[in-house]
Amino acid sequence: xxxxxxxxxxxxxxxxxIWRQVVHALPAESLLYVADQAHVPYGNRSATExxxxxxxxADYLVAEGCKAIVVACNTASAVxxxxxxxxxxxLPILGLExxxxxxxxxxxxxxxxxxxxxxxxxxxxxxxxxxRYATAVQVVEQVCVGLAELVEQGDLEGSDCDARLMSYLQxxxxxxxxxxxxxxxxxxxxxxxxxxxxxxxxxxxxxAPAVARHLADVLEKAGLLASGQQGxxxxxxxxxxxxxxxxxxxxxxxxxxxxxxxxxxxxxxxxRSDESRCLGPA
Numbered sequence: 113x114x115x116x117x118x119x120x121x122x123x124x125x126x127x128x129x130i131w132r133q134v135v136h137a138l139p140a141e142s143l144l145y146v147a148d149q150a151h152v153p154y155g156n157r158s159a160t161e162x163x164x165x166x167x168x169x170a171d172y173l174v175a176e177g178c179k180a181i182v183v184a185c186n187t188a189s190a191v192x193x194x195x196x197x198x199x200x201x202x203l204p205i206l207g208l209e210x211x212x213x214x215x216x217x218x219x220x221x222x223x224x225x226x227x228x229x230x231x232x233x234x235x236x237x238x239x240x241x242x243x244r245y246a247t248a249v250q251v252v253e254q255v256c257v258g259l260a261e262l263v264e265q266g267d268l269e270g271s272d273c274d275a276r277l278m279s280y281l282q283x284x285x286x287x288x289x290x291x292x293x294x295x296x297x298x299x300x301x302x303x304x305x306x307x308x309x310x311x312x313x314x315x316x317x318x319x320a321p322a323v324a325r326h327l328a329d330v331l332e333k334a335g336l337l338a339s340g341q342q343g344x345x346x347x348x349x350x351x352x353x354x355x356x357x358x359x360x361x362x363x364x365x366x367x368x369x370x371x372x373x374x375x376x377x378x379x380x381x382x383x384r385s386d387e388s389r390c391l392g393p394a
Contacts, residue, residue, distance in 0.1 A: 114336050117142040117352070118327070119173030120182045121166070124152035124264050125365045126298030127184030130208075132370045133324035134182070135351075138331070140338040142350040144176055145184075146391075149357035150381065153260040154187040155229025155296070162231065164388065166192035167199060172379070172391040179336050180204040182327060186228060186296050190235025204330050209237050210295035211319040213245040218315050219291045225252045225284030228295030229260070238295070252287045256280045256296070263298040266368055269305055277302065277309055291315040301369055354379045356391070 118134065120127055124147050131145055146169050148154075154162050166188045173181055181203060183189045183196065189207030196205050210232070215224045224246065232238055233253050242251055259276065267273050284292060292314060294300055300318045307316050331337045351374060355362040359376040366372050378394035 114179070114338055115142070116177050116179035116336075117144045117350075118180050118182065118331075119144050119146070119170075119176070119178035120184045121146040121148065121169045121173065121188075122185040122297055123147070123154040123187070124149050124260065124298070125362070125369060126260060126263060126296060126301070127182075128366070128370050129297045129300040129318070129320050130182060130184040130323055133320040134327060137321075137324035137328050138338070142338070142352075144173060144178060144352045145354070146173065146379070147353070147355040147357075147362060149264070149355050149362065151356070152264055153229065153298075154185060155231050155260060156257075157231065159191040159231065159235075162188055163192045163195050166196060168381075168388070168390055170196050170200065170205075174200065174203065180206070180327070180331060182323070183207040184297055184323075186210065187231040187235070190232045190237045193237060204334060204336070206323065206327055206330065207237070208297065208319060208323060209241045210293045211317045211322070212241050212251070212293060214322075215291045215293045215315070215317055216245050216249050218317075219249055219289075221288045221290040222248075223250045223252060223284075223288040223290065225254060225281075225287070225289035225292040226295050227254050227256050227259075227280060227284075227292060227299055230255055230257075232295050250287065252284045252289055254280050254284055256299070259302070260296060260298040263301050264365070266365065268302055273302065273305060274309060277305055281306065281310060285310065289314075291317065293317050294319070353377065356381060 193207035354377040362376045380394045
């Protein structure tokens with residue numbers, strides 16, 4: 113079981129920001145990443161649809177033998193994490209919550225900005241996190257419509273990207289925020305542009321490293337770490353990727369975003385007799 117892969121999934125390429133930190137923290141692990149690019153972005157979809165897709169992807173990952181699952185998507189974590197844990201109560205399933213707690217600890221102005229999708233802001237996980245940790249500060253919630261799509265398209269820099277980013281950043285700056293939380297896994301791929309635009313005095317928090325560290329702790333406590341973790345270097349064959357859209361486009365994004373050349377598997381959504389759907393090879 114310890115040699116089984118870890119499954120990760122997102123609506124698209126954003127979860128690769130988590131994937132690369134898991135590779136760094138756990139170099140001996142095998143990873144299987146699923147991108148539901150047929151439905152990207154999740155942030156504009158209904159909770160019912162996101163839950164249904166998340167459960168079907170988890171079914172696929174479990175069928176592929178995954179020993180743990182990382183929901184590498186803030187939106188899916190916000191609305192589908194508990195249903196996933198209910199379906200697979202014995203499987204370690206990690207989700208993401210916006211890094212509001214560390215932001216509250218860092219802020220000096222008492223104003224924290226959060227960049228996320230509408231579904232993340234509406235989810236119980238986000239609201240519970242803010243209610244638990246942010247009662248003594250002002251939280252400026254910035255919906256970033258279209259930013260995930262820019263990352264999917266590879267528009268990570270240039271004047272158009274900067275203009276779009278400034279339209280999101282300006283309301284938080286105007287409110288006096290000195291700390292910004294990236295509440296979508298797509299956003300770390302433009303973190304350097306954000307930092308350049310807001311200046312060095314602004315803290316911009318990427319939760320991905322903390323997620324990878326937490327995953328390592330969970331696997332260690334469960335006795336599920338792959339052997340030879342210390343000093344090990346993972347081989348490319350240990351990394352598998354699948355998408356519900358165009359594999360060639362995903363392969364290009366994979367090389368561009370995380371520097372990996374791989375052959376991505378195509379998956380398709382298939383109806384089942386109970387009127388739900390499942391994933392299978394194209």
